[in-house]
Amino acid sequence: SQTIHQWPATLVQPVGSPLSLECTVEGTSNPNLYWYRQAAGRGLQLLFYSVGIGQISSEVPQNLSASRPQDRQFILSSKKLLLSDSGFYLCAWSTLAGTGELFFGEGSRLTVL
Amino acid sequence: LAKTTQPISMDSYEGQEVNITCSHNNIATNDYITWYQQFPSQGPRFIIQGYKTKVTNEVASLFIPADRKSSTLSLPRVSLSDTAVYYCLVGEMNNNAGNMLTFGGGTRLMVKP
Numbered sequence: 001s002q003t004i005h006q007w008p009a010t011l012v013q014p015v016g017s018p019l020s021l022e023c024t025v026e027g028t029s030n031p032n033l034y035w036y037r038q039a040a041g042r043g044l045q046l047l048f049y050s051v052g053i054g055q056i057s058s059e060v061p062q063n064l065s066a067s068r069p070q071d072r073q074f075i076l077s078s079k080k081l082l083l084s085d086s087g088f089y090l091c092a093w094s095t096l097a098g099t100g101e102l103f104f105g106e107g108s109r110l111t112v113l
Numbered sequence: 114l115a116k117t118t119q120p121i122s123m124d125s126y127e128g129q130e131v132n133i134t135c136s137h138n139n140i141a142t143n144d145y146i147t148w149y150q151q152f153p154s155q156g157p158r159f160i161i162q163g164y165k166t167k168v169t170n171e172v173a174s175l176f177i178p179a180d181r182k183s184s185t186l187s188l189p190r191v192s193l194s195d196t197a198v199y200y201c202l203v204g205e206m207n208n209n210a211g212n213m214l215t216f217g218g219g220t221r222l223m224v225k226p
Contacts, residue, residue, distance in 0.1 A: 046215060102159065
């Protein structure tokens, strides 16, 4: 069966520090991968999506970046965090078959102080 | 792009049937309607998807009128554990980007004892 894992689960970072969130998918090949962010009490904002290794599309311009060094690995990064980067970050995957259902990871809660 | 409108919140009591309606006046011919459920500090979970008429699974029913400009998610006999945020998404199935991946604010359902 397919599984998705992301880490770390929680982190507290000072303003201006770097960020690296990692997501891996198991049990499937060539998945579409996504990073979402959810501010407190708000809906999900699509940040990046990838249809293959090295292929990244950005939905919202910001100080975040994403990379896909391997087929089932998706990384969200920042060189310098802002207070507004605080939120709940979710990685997700889907395939082009079936309903296009999104499968989400456990989430990473980031607090920037 | 098809935009969706849902009530911000709803209250219900255990054992009642809950109907959450989503408006999507600009739905396109190739668009499907998908509903997700999200609990606090978790990623959304796929509930049901439909194109027209009625779809039913073990969790919910989805009613879509002939003009497809709205849809209604029906949860039979809700319990306290159904307290969550429910999102309606409209877009092409298996599309790599666009509406199918865009989550709005959702409807916050509170089930009371």
